Amino acid sequence: MTNEEIQGIFFQECDEGLASAEAGLMACRAGEHDGETINTVFRAVHSIKGGAGAFGFAALQSFTHHFETVLDLLRGGELALEADLMTTLLRAFDVLSDHVAAIRGAGSAPDDAEVLAMLQAIGSGERPRPAVQAPPEPLAVAEAAPGVDLSFDLDALLGGLEAGDLDLGEPAALPATSPWRVTLRPARGALHNGGEPLLLLRELVALGGEMQSADTSQIPTLDRFEAEGAYLGWTLTVPGHVNRAAIEEVFEFVAEDCELRIEQDGVEPEEPPAPANALPVDPPPSSQPEAATNVVPIKSAVPEPVKPVQAPVAAATAGQTIRVDLDKLDRLVNLVGELVITQAMLAQQLQDCGQSAIQQLTDLDHLTRELQDSAMSIRAQPVKSVFSRVPRIVRELEAQTGKRVRLELEGEATELDKTVIERIGEPLTHLIRNSVDHGIESPADRIAAGKDPEGMVRLAAEHRSGRIIITVEDDGKGIDRERVLALAVERGIVAQDARLTDEEIDNLIFAPGFSTAKAVSNISGRGVGMDVVRQNVQALGGRIAIASTPGKGSVFTLALPLTLAILDGMIVSVGDQTYVIPLTHIIESLRPSHGEVKRMGPGQHVLDVRGAYLPVLSVADQLGLSGAADDPTQAVLIVVETEEFGQAVLMVDAIVDQRQVVIKSLETNYKPVPGCAGATILGDGRVALILDVETLVALQITADEPPLLRRA
Amino acid sequence: MRRINLLPVMDREAVSLLVPELREAVQADAGIALLADGVEQIGQAGIQLLLSAHRSAIAAGIDLTIAAPSDALKNACALAGVAASLPFAMADGEAA
Structure with missing residues (x-):
């Protein structure tokens, strides 16, 4: 597996982590969380941090470090999940999403200074919280490797690290536990795939690790030297307060290329039998004569310190799925399409010969259809990947408009062809923006109208009659038909004496250039959004309809094909x-x-x-x-x-x-x-x-x- | 004294290029000076090459020094815990 492929897996796991974190944060926001929910968010952020470090994404790593510090305080009960903290966490999540998008090439790195400062302020204890043990001074890199020249600027390592990359932040409440002893030796072929074990060392140093020894005994002389061989091994200590999972995360993407031992004084082995390929461990330092050895291979079945909310389901799913290159999948679907055509031609020719009653032909027809359905289902993906963007959009709209919106999502597991999924995002975004900007009233107006000050936007998907129906519903003020018609006449979209039904007036909002916004906003008032929505939906072979009730809200209904094939x-x-x-x-x-x-x-x-x-x-x-x-x-x-x-x-x-x-x-x-x-x-x-x-x-x-x- | 310039990016490719030259230099039975002031990036492969060259020089009974190592080189060697194992020759006035 190439480095790019491994990185691709990391990106996908970032997506999964973000989805998991957002679901957890949404549950927190709705007050439906427990300790495991916060643990889930923590682990998701932590996992992204680990991968970011392994691949050298310094900005992402730095941000996630401070983010997880706050989450760690929260799950440890040292912070209360108050409204302002919730807001900060949501903002941090949005910035994290932007960071991940940036490393994937979708935009530049976000300006995270403000949110980072907020996280640091919380993490450093500026916010009131129960008294904790005074944190130790940040571990200076210069103290990390005794016996070597420590005046070096480690931030310049490999020319690819930014200043502050090794900043450990302000560790909170560190229990006095024995340090971890980490022994690693990259496999002989570890460099073949473009791997760089020094980055692992850097990650461990970033966790507070200190170099104890470097094993150079296997370095050959030049006559036997191979450029791609890995000959070095290391032993480091990592502070005991560091979560074991955090150390394992460092090696998450090099599991097959590295032999590893992680052990801690005073801890009984969780898996007594050592793996066959485990390194012999040097005798522990004299200060740790009773060190118990806890030897595990990377990503072994070591009990997680925190059990994610949906861990059983996720684990089961992970074991039943494989990632397939999309080109291969498209080729399969195309070949199945050719098979369907060939089968139809065969049936036609046999019919012409009076042989249409052959049972095997009927069987072939059924099998072909089943094969086609199966092939198409492989391309199907849950609409959750699109729906997952919506909470952030709504949060941003709330902040921009001052409106309060409760978002309800339904049918996220409904599956749709991947291509349709990819192309439905923009229309949905427009509809959501339209609902919040034009549909939902301000809290004051809603109260005056006898409504809950918090508006509702509901996004739902369902499978109906061979099509996917996606609805965007709000309980806002509905379409002001009088105003819509007046504007349409004013702009020459309909004749002065036109007599239109309510439905026809509602559909005027899809006319090119039509906008009812009193002032053009940067949200949805450019007058092009709804037109684009209709065009995009039509381009997918779908249709869009609107139903609106004055004072009660509007419902946009998109009917989309299951597939474009x-x-x-x-x-x-x-x-x-x-x-x-x-x-x-x-x-x-x-x-x-x-x-x-x-x-x-x-x-x-x-x-x-x-x-x-x-x-x-x-x-x-x-x-x-x-x-x-x-x-x-x-x-x-x-x-x-x-x-x-x-x-x-x-x-x-x-x-x-x-x-x-x-x-x-x-x-x-x-x-x-x-x-x-x-x-x-x-x-x-x-x-x-x-x-x-x-x-x-x-x-x-x-x-x-x-x-x-x-x-x- | 044979002088060999290390490359700015001491990755596997660079190491592959330098190995034959270093072997030849060791076999030539003369001292070797590896000029390291231009090293901007170096990973495990590069560090291993320096260690191997050093070991080979000792075995051959010749002198080998790594002259004017750049900060990037020193940082990487310190991180890898091998700085003390390599024969750095600092520039004038620079502490080892």
Whole structure:
């Protein structure tokens, strides 16, 4: 495993740690915590610190050091979890998230000075807390390695450490326990993977470790010297107040490349049998003649000093999962898609030969579908990864607006295709901001309205009818329809005399450039947010709807496809061509009678659908096909729903089938084709284009006037 | 006295480059001065090379010194607990 791969694992574990820490902090904030909750947060931060040190992320390591110091005081009962401390912890968590994002290349390192100062102030005891034993002076690096020249500037080590990197902060309440004796020897091949054992030493020194001896006995002469060989071993002591887990964390990412012993005077061995590859330990110093040896391999089953809240579940999960490169996964999904197409072609050919009743063919069909479902499920991820961003957004909005918001999350375990997950984050962020900025009232206004001063925003996800439904609900003031309509008229979005339903007025907020904010804010008042939301959702093959009740709040509902790799479609014929219309757009299909179709001009018709007249759009005309039916009464009319233009009618020759099809990208395999969302391969081997209903309708309807103006 | 410049970044690659030159220098049976003022980064591989060269020089009965070691080199050797094991020759007026 390369260093980059190991680092990649660290990044993923950072994500997991952050999620765990945030869940714990949220529980603390809601007053639903216990000692284990705080322990969980502590361990998450501590784990990130360990990895940060191992990989040389000095700023992250320094910040987490001070963060965990406060958490350590909190879990030790030396600090009370008061409101202002809770606020500080949440702010520290946000900065920590930014630090992690920075080391992953997503932005620059955050300005953590203010929060760091707050953490240091708390950690150093400026805040009132029970009297504790006076902390010892910070361990000076110059005292760390007796017998060597100590005038060196260790901060300059390897040219990659920042000043203060070895700052131990202000250790709190240190019990008088025997020091740890840490003996380590990097494996002979430890340097092969780009590992740098000196960083481990630096980490131990940062914990207060002191070098006792360096074993140079295995250094060969030059004739037998290998540049990639590791020949050194060390023995250090680490102060007894340091948590054993903290020492083990130092070696977390080099478990396979290092032999390690951690022992402490006066502690009985937890695992008496020493591992076969353990180093023989030098006799303990004369001052520690009775030292009991506690020898463990890295990451062994040593009882954790703190049991995380969800440790059993996490442990079970960890043992049942593997990380797979996404490219490999995509290749698998693609191959399964090809298999589905091939199976369909085989079935078609056998049917043509009168062999469609073969049982094995039915079995193959079932197996293929199951395989496809399984492959797609591998790409599925819980929406929790998106939802987890929301608490921070809400916290920031609370701070900016002075509003009080209670966030409720539901259905975080609902799974969605990874690509959809990645692209839904921005729309959701807009919706959340919109709900808090425009929906939730100020505490004073809420009290005046007889409401709880704390508003509610609820984000929920559920699986419904083959789609994922995500709702963003608030109990705010709802949409001010009078104001929305007035603004829409003022801005020319609708005609002066337009008579719109409540639903249509609500949907005006999705119009480009529309904003009801009295003053443009940096939160959501740019007038582009909701338009972008709709575009992004549509680009995912999804739809968005809004329901609002004045004085009671609004609900935005996003209906998203489970995957972007397959879709349920209606196979239709137009002339001698075959097309696929996504079922998500189709409301109904019918063969009209003469009385239901009205002629509006040359080649222009409308369909009377229960009193509503909808424009009939010829797919053949739009795509330049000949030989197709041009009389609506002789064709099949398919009523479709579009986001921008409402309902319209597509005219095709006939309905051939309805089935699930594998989507092939035109952009990737050919080039973008206006009016077509992709292509698929049918059972007879022919390529069928998948119609982009939104674009097709938009292309047909002239854009001289705003859409709703035409509909008025 | 054979003078060999250590490289600014004494990583495994640099060590691989220097090993043949050092072997040749030891076999030449002349004193060796490793010029270390330009060392900016050094890890375990580099430190091991210095220890190995020192051990080889002793075995061959020749002198080997590490001249004008940079702070980065001294810091790394101190951290690794081997500073006292290496034959540093400090610049004039500098304490070892």
